[in-house]
Amino acid sequence: MKKQQQTPYKSVLSFLLIIVSLFAFKKTEEDSAYEKEIKAWHQQRIDNLKKENGWLNLAGLFWLEEGKNSFGSNSDNKIVFPKDKSKPFLGDFILSKNEVYIETKADAEIFNDEQTVGKLKIFPSEKNITLKHQSLRWFVIKRGDRYAIRLRDLESPFLKEFHGIDTFPIDEKWKIKATFEPTIGKKIPIIDITGQTSQQDSPGTLHFTIAGKNYTLDALLEGEHLFILFGDKTNKVETYGSGRFLTAEKPDSEGVTYLDFNKAYNPPCAFTPYATCPLPPKQNQLSIEIKAGEKNYGHH
Structure with missing residues (x-):
């Protein structure tokens, strides 16, 4: 029986399918690498909580x-x-x-x-x-x-009794580009859960966009990183009531950094009544749901 020859149309279609498959495979690899990064970060976070100088003891x-x-x-x-x-x-x-x-x-x-x-x-x-x-x-x-x-x-x-922390599904859309506006000499009042207020240096304000809307967060310094106390509309529902923490790299020469909300984490007060956690300042309460990072823990 004579073998049917493939038409030019079928050849082009097959070629396109191969290209799409290769692209999809590459994309899956990229997503997989990002997920591995977040999961490794979260595992390190859990390991730190369990250490002798962690918050769980x-x-x-x-x-x-x-x-x-x-x-x-x-x-x-x-x-x-x-x-x-x-x-x-x-x-x-x-x-x-x-x-x-x-x-x-x-x-x-x-x-x-x-x-x-x-x-x-x-x-x-x-x-x-x-x-x-x-x-x-x-x-x-x-x-x-x-x-x-x-x-x-x-x-x-x-x-x-600790058995890990629930998190939102990892989604790279929550890794958000932000521009840093320096605020030299600025101090912001930070209140902790004991009612104590301290004036802390704020090196700058982060500007970013989510779903076409503009938002800002005032940052603090923590070693070589920016430290952000923030609240959002998931608090008291899916996440810890008083807000969560986030760290970010210092901005580059063009004033750009990234806020990866997949790495948003609970304050120590979510795990123990014996911590003295700082609370997000009023201007860091976001009018949006940040469905990324750690969810609420236990009964808090």
Whole structure:
């Protein structure tokens, strides 16, 4: 039987189908690479939450009063550590003229690195001091003109009960080009959940467009990156009620950077009642749903 010859039309059609298939394959590869980047970022985020200095093991936040603040697991102390996690009476934290000292009981078994602690100035200090007792770790934080002991428990139930964070589907449309307008010398008030307000430097404002509408976000600095506190219309519905965080690269020579909302993440307060999270300023409340990044966690 004579083999039917392919018509020129069929040849062109086959060629076009091959080109389309190759393009689709390439596009799939590109999308796959981006998804892998976001998933790797999110996995690193979860790993960081679980670390010894992560947010999941916070076990207490205790504001210090001027003078002696006794501490231990016994309820007679001013600062009561979790039951079955420490000895009943460990000693005193002493707040005096903006300095914090610790004075321990003889049998307290409290360590700074590998050295037992008797009496020691723990704040301020050249090196951040974290003290240890059994599974507990603690250090001093300052918020405004107040001082507190932040306590960690390496056996925290928050850590044991953690099973990951839900996210919106990864979509590259939420990686948005932004232009950076410098605001040299500008400070913006940032309120935290304790009601403390601090004036923080804002190096500039980010301008960007979503679905044809223009938006702006005031940025802060965090090391070598821009740090953005923002709210949107998904808050209290699909995402954490008070807003989320986002970091971005500093702008290039033309003032361009990218806001990748697939990397929007929950503040520490979404995971623990013992954090003191900053809240987005009023001008950073976006009148749009940002359906990207981390969703709400647990019951918060």
